[in-house]
Amino acid sequence: MSPNLKGIIATLCASLFFVTSDTLVKLTAPHLPLGEILAIRGAILVAGLAAIIMMNGEWRHLARLGDRLVVQRSVLEALIAYFFISALSILPLANLTAIFLTAPLMMTAVSATLLRESVGWRRWSAVAAGFVGMLLVVKPSIQGFSLASLFGLAAAALSVARDLTTRRINPATPSLIVTLGASLSVALLGLSLGLVENWIAPPSADLARLFATALALGGGSFSIIIAYRSAEASVISPFRYGVIILALLSGYLVWGERPDGPAFAGIAIILGANLYIVHRERLRARSTAGTPSDHPSADNCHQDKR
Numbered sequence: 001m002s003p004n005l006k007g008i009i010a011t012l013c014a015s016l017f018f019v020t021s022d023t024l025v026k027l028t029a030p031h032l033p034l035g036e037i038l039a040i041r042g043a044i045l046v047a048g049l050a051a052i053i054m055m056n057g058e059w060r061h062l063a064r065l066g067d068r069l070v071v072q073r074s075v076l077e078a079l080i081a082y083f084f085i086s087a088l089s090i091l092p093l094a095n096l097t098a099i100f101l102t103a104p105l106m107m108t109a110v111s112a113t114l115l116r117e118s119v120g121w122r123r124w125s126a127v128a129a130g131f132v133g134m135l136l137v138v139k140p141s142i143q144g145f146s147l148a149s150l151f152g153l154a155a156a157a158l159s160v161a162r163d164l165t166t167r168r169i170n171p172a173t174p175s176l177i178v179t180l181g182a183s184l185s186v187a188l189l190g191l192s193l194g195l196v197e198n199w200i201a202p203p204s205a206d207l208a209r210l211f212a213t214a215l216a217l218g219g220g221s222f223s224i225i226i227a228y229r230s231a232e233a234s235v236i237s238p239f240r241y242g243v244i245i246l247a248l249l250s251g252y253l254v255w256g257e258r259p260d261g262p263a264f265a266g267i268a269i270i271l272g273a274n275l276y277i278v279h280r281e282r283l284r285a286r287s288t289a290g291t292p293s294d295h296p297s298a299d300n301c302h303q304d305k306r
Contacts, residue, residue: 003231004231004236007226007235010223011242014224017220018216033198041213058177067169077185091148091149093251095267099134099152101241101243108277126273130269133266134153237278
């Protein structure tokens with residue numbers, strides 16, 4: 001199997017894992033408080049990651065959990081989980097997934113405005129089109145955005161801040177340590193929410209779903225690591241957006257969710273804008289390598305939400 005094919009398969013597996021995790025959480029959300037979901041799922045992830053870290057000898061790097069940037073990223077990860085799952089319990093799965101896919105568009109805008117990276121008019125047009133698509137999905141009324149839509153947008157914006165922070169973390173810090181810090185932060189946030197929530201003993205079915213969603217989330221994160229370490233980012237990036245198809249399928253099969261015409265149009269526009277940005281990124285990479293292209297473009301980093 002070629003490295004690029006291996007990366008593509010791993011990317012598709014990651015999308016399947018993430019949609020599975022979202023589906024299971026959405027099924028559990030009506031029965032358990034948000035904090036309890038975050039705490040139980042986080043505890044399962046922490047236990048699994050700690051076991052792996054101990055087995056592979058990376059426990060010697062545990063002190064790096066206290067590094068400022070690792071802590072900052074962990075806090076952002078907890079906030080993303082809070083806003084995303086809060087929105088997930090209300091919005092159709094495909095709609096929320098589409099809203100979250102505006103994160104790469106936000107990254108392009110941030111790269112141009114704050115990081116002073118060169119972004120041409122074509123990519124700015126793609127960003128503008130993507131946000132028009134987002135408006136079609138969330139359908140703001142005269143009274144304003146729904147709270148759930150705002151939570152989804154907040155999760156997307158925070159994911160941009162998280163990924164910018166990830167870029168600055170010391171490369172000597174193992175990925176598993178960074179992931180452990182994020183899982184700890186999510187679990188601690190869940191426990192703190194327990195101070196104001198009425199927790200209940202989770203039914204066995206919900207407990208099984210939370211265990212499965214933790215496994216799926218871990219599988220998705222692991223698959224993404226394999227993908228980006230095996231293949232060229234420009235090759236696998238388009239396949240990451242297959243997640244919207246899986247989200248549409250899951251929403252229809254499990255809840256009978258059918259986005260209306262404007263929402264479908266918005267999803268298509270967001271997807272097209274992201275794919276065009278990936279295309280421009282390929283041209284930029286070729287230009288950097290010596291192959292002519294008409295415009296450079298800003299770097300994009302991949303987005304993981306939960």
